[in-house]
Amino acid sequence: MIPIRNIHSLTLVIVWLLSIHVASAEELDTYRIWTSSTGSKIDAVCVSHSSSNIILKTRSGPVITIRTTDLSGKDKQYVAELIRYSNLNLEKGKVFVTQLTVHMFPVLNDYFKGYVPQRIYKAYKEGNVSKTWEYANRISPEECVGYTPSNHSMVVYIPTNYTGAVAYGVYLHIQPGDGGMKPGKDYQDLMDRHRLIMISPDKTSNNESSWRRIALAIDSLATIKQQCRIDESRVFVGGTSGGGHMAMMCHMIYPEYFSGSISHAAQSYLPSSKGAGHFPGLNLNDTQTGVRKKHKWDVISGDKDSNYQKILTTSQEWLQAGFRYKFFDVKGMGHSTASASALEPVLEWMEKTGASSEIHGKRWKK
Numbered sequence: 001m002i003p004i005r006n007i008h009s010l011t012l013v014i015v016w017l018l019s020i021h022v023a024s025a026e027e028l029d030t031y032r033i034w035t036s037s038t039g040s041k042i043d044a045v046c047v048s049h050s051s052s053n054i055i056l057k058t059r060s061g062p063v064i065t066i067r068t069t070d071l072s073g074k075d076k077q078y079v080a081e082l083i084r085y086s087n088l089n090l091e092k093g094k095v096f097v098t099q100l101t102v103h104m105f106p107v108l109n110d111y112f113k114g115y116v117p118q119r120i121y122k123a124y125k126e127g128n129v130s131k132t133w134e135y136a137n138r139i140s141p142e143e144c145v146g147y148t149p150s151n152h153s154m155v156v157y158i159p160t161n162y163t164g165a166v167a168y169g170v171y172l173h174i175q176p177g178d179g180g181m182k183p184g185k186d187y188q189d190l191m192d193r194h195r196l197i198m199i200s201p202d203k204t205s206n207n208e209s210s211w212r213r214i215a216l217a218i219d220s221l222a223t224i225k226q227q228c229r230i231d232e233s234r235v236f237v238g239g240t241s242g243g244g245h246m247a248m249m250c251h252m253i254y255p256e257y258f259s260g261s262i263s264h265a266a267q268s269y270l271p272s273s274k275g276a277g278h279f280p281g282l283n284l285n286d287t288q289t290g291v292r293k294k295h296k297w298d299v300i301s302g303d304k305d306s307n308y309q310k311i312l313t314t315s316q317e318w319l320q321a322g323f324r325y326k327f328f329d330v331k332g333m334g335h336s337t338a339s340a341s342a343l344e345p346v347l348e349w350m351e352k353t354g355a356s357s358e359i360h361g362k363r364w365k366k
Contacts, residue, residue, distance in 0.1 A: 044059060046082065090227065094158075096156055101226060104257075123280035124137050124211060135206065157199075159192040159195060171238060172247075173198065173239060174213065199220050237262070240337045243264075244264050247261045251292075251297070265337075269314055271283045298328065299315065300343065301327075303333075315327040326349060
């Protein structure tokens, strides 16, 4: 059995809690199986921790203290992570700007590694991108990813109730202009409710080359992963207008890092007999390889958007291709970023398992 001792008095509890980090009540939501160095197990949640001891609340009710030296190697590492995240001096409940610190891929050629990334990379290298994308291929893919992270920044919002004890999801938003999106109070409240950390890199405007915009987005994710405890199964990439196209592109190139994409007021065209659409170098079969067809793809716009009719048509194409796709048709929405109230149903659909595809009130079971 795991060596434990019962907490017999309130005095002992108070003395103990004065000497170690006190976690928030939110940690009581994260019950897990703890394992001792000898293999014994207990179902409990950590409510306080230090480098030498932890206090656990068992699912059946009793509160117990355990020496960290008596934990399994995996649980020792888990406690070390709890301590690291709780000791980080993070601004919570505020919108702030911070520098990027790392590349997602230290070896820069790894940005182009893999079948789909390589095909898109090759298309850009050979100049096989739409002529209407005036700036998309202005500098080489290598130069795009080989920038210095500290020369760039991102807007960050960490929910008020984030402690590091519970892994939070991420909503990464790519802008069509130079500045990252600064979420207002309505967006902040939305992130709080959904336990999502919001990040938005700078200098991702439509005047930048595509691979630079993609690199800034994926590197923003790498940076926040160093600072916060992230739920890898709840990372969504979104963007507005041209930024929405880049969100779809990021998801297509790096599906292992995202579970869904949300394009505000922009529809990315799938490859067809007419060409590669918004995915240079790919054919339709390429877009459906690996986990891509299992992931969720969303467009949110409305009848005041100049792209509206085209979105309706191309939404049919996504559905007919068998993607887990949904178009959220918001009455009165123009060519803009969705309001928080309009985005919330999108996030709910993203996180819902087994959801059917839908467009404009009609349903296709997928």
